[in-house]
Amino acid sequence: MKIRTAVIPVAGKGTRFLPATKQTPKELIPILKKPMIHYAVEEAVLSGIEQIVFVTSSGKTAIEDYFDRNLELESFLRNAGKSELADQMKELGTMIEVTSVRQKEQLGLGHAINCAKDLIKDEAFAVILGDDLVLNTKPVTKQLIEVSEANEGSSVIGVMEVPSEETYRYGIIEGKPHDNDPKTYLMSKMIEKPKPEDAPTNLATPGRYILRQEIFKYLDQIPRGVGGEYQLTDAINAMAAEMNVHAHIFEGDRFDTGSLEGYLNATVEFAMRDPAIKETMIKICKEKLNAYSN
Ligand code: G1P
Numbered sequence: 001m002k003i004r005t006a007v008i009p010v011a012g013k014g015t016r017f018l019p020a021t022k023q024t025p026k027e028l029i030p031i032l033k034k035p036m037i038h039y040a041v042e043e044a045v046l047s048g049i050e051q052i053v054f055v056t057s058s059g060k061t062a063i064e065d066y067f068d069r070n071l072e073l074e075s076f077l078r079n080a081g082k083s084e085l086a087d088q089m090k091e092l093g094t095m096i097e098v099t100s101v102r103q104k105e106q107l108g109l110g111h112a113i114n115c116a117k118d119l120i121k122d123e124a125f126a127v128i129l130g131d132d133l134v135l136n137t138k139p140v141t142k143q144l145i146e147v148s149e150a151n152e153g154s155s156v157i158g159v160m161e162v163p164s165e166e167t168y169r170y171g172i173i174e175g176k177p178h179d180n181d182p183k184t185y186l187m188s189k190m191i192e193k194p195k196p197e198d199a200p201t202n203l204a205t206p207g208r209y210i211l212r213q214e215i216f217k218y219l220d221q222i223p224r225g226v227g228g229e230y231q232l233t234d235a236i237n238a239m240a241a242e243m244n245v246h247a248h249i250f251e252g253d254r255f256d257t258g259s260l261e262g263y264l265n266a267t268v269e270f271a272m273r274d275p276a277i278k279e280t281m282i283k284i285c286k287e288k289l290n291a292y293s294n
Contacts, residue, residue, distance in 0.1 A: 001153055003145050003210060004051055005119075006044040006126040009112040010037065011057035011103040016258065025060045027130055031267050032274065036257055037063060040130035045096050047142035049126060053119050054100040055112045064100055069093030108229025113211075114219040122213050124153060127232075129207025133266060134158075135273075136252030140208050147184055147248045148210045155215065155239060157187065157247045158208030160254060164196045170204035171233040173247040183249040187240045192226040192233035203247060206254050215239060 014026025021029070027037035041052060054063060070089060077086035103115045113127060126141050134140040144156045159173055171192050175185035189200065209232070218235035225231035239245055255269065256262035271281040 001124060002048070003124055003126055003148070004049065005053060005123065006047075006049045006051075006128050006141065007053045007055060007113055007116045007120070008037070008040055008044075008128050008130055009055040009103070009109065010060055010063055010130065011055055011106060011112060013106075016260070017263075023059075025063050027060075027063055028066060029263075031133075031257065031263070032270050032277075035066065036133070037066070037130050039133050040128050041067065041096060043134070043139045043141055044126065044128060046139045047126070047145060049096070049141070051097045051099065053116045053125075054098065055103050055115050056100045057103055057106070064098055067093065067096065067098045108224075108227070108231055110219050110222060110225075110230035110232040110235050113232055114216060114230070117216045117219075120213060120216075124148070124155070124210060124212045127207070127209040127211060131256065131258035132206040132208075133255045133257055134206065134208070134250065134252040135255075136250070138251070140250045140252050141210075143250050143252075144208060144210045144248055147246055151184075151244065151246055153212065154244045154246050155212045155236070156210040157190070157205050157236065157245065158250045159185075159203040159205050159247045160249065161202050162204040164199065164202050167196050167199035167202060167204065168193050170206070171231075171236075172199045172201060173203050173205070174200035175247055185247040187245045187247045190233050190237045190240060190245075192231045203249065205247075206256070208250065209236075211236075212239075212243075214243070 010027050014021035017026050017029060028035040044052060074086045074089050099119055101115050101119055103112050128141060140158055144158050148154055148156045157173060162170065171190055172194055173187050174189040175187040178184045215235055218238040222230060222234040222238060225234045236245060255266035257266050271277050
């Protein structure tokens with residue numbers, strides 16, 4: 001079955017980016033000229049997704065507005081002779097269908113995804129966590145959709161190898177690799193944020209999932225888990241006990257833009273990858289290095 005919908009949770013307060021996030025949703029903080037959430041939605045569009053469900057909270061309506069048309073701005077730009085920019089704004093406002101649902105209490109990622117239940121109906125769907133950006137010619141969500149299609153529409157968790165001292169920051173999977181595809185695992189277990197000594201592997205998810213709609217049954221059943229929150233990981237673990245769930249080591253460069261260091265790294269890297277500003281970026285970096293190294 002075609003994966004048409006991606007759920008993107010955006011209800012978080014973004015406290016790590018205060019005061020910038022006091023009035024502006026964290027997801028709208030830009031990396032170069034695009035807000036962070038734009039990259040996640042672009043990944044969805046390039047993966048063939050047709051609808052985004054944002055799981056929001058109060059103070060986040062600017063995210064939906066961002067993906068809507070702004071006719072006043074478009075006509076202002078056209079009247080000012082900036083038709084190319086007006087076309088870009090029109091394209092942005094029509095790039096994908098957006099709906100949203102409120103998460104009224106912040107009770108964890110599992111709870112956030114469960115809020116989208118009534119909008120998903122009976123279909124498998126993707127989950128994209130916008131704090132983690134993954135760049136690749138074939139978007140990571142598309143890679144996971146293909147693995148799902150090759151495995152009778154199973155749920156698929158995108159994973160990457162992390163240093164073992166970092167397992168406590170992620171959902172970690174355990175499983176057996178396929179004989180004919182060593183990057184795809186049949187998952188036996190998923191554990192939320194284990195200490196290195198308790199982690200079965202160092203295969204971690206940075207927040208990319210294809211989930212069959214049965215996940216909602218498990219989300220309804222799980223108790224509160226790590227941190228007192230309803231963990232998506234626990235529901236996936238329960239699902240893996242009853243049906244095939246795969247994990248796939250995806251291709252791509254991942255940036256953890258939820259931290260200041262990761263955000264800086266992504267900003268510099270994205271500038272380096274943009275032919276229009278690469279030379280300027282190199283010049284600035286060289287000048288700063290000269291000025292500040294002793
Ligand atoms: C969530 C998930 C975790 C995943 C992580 C990726 O945790 O619960 O399994 O590895 O996102 O960023 P959070 O970072 O929201 O605590």
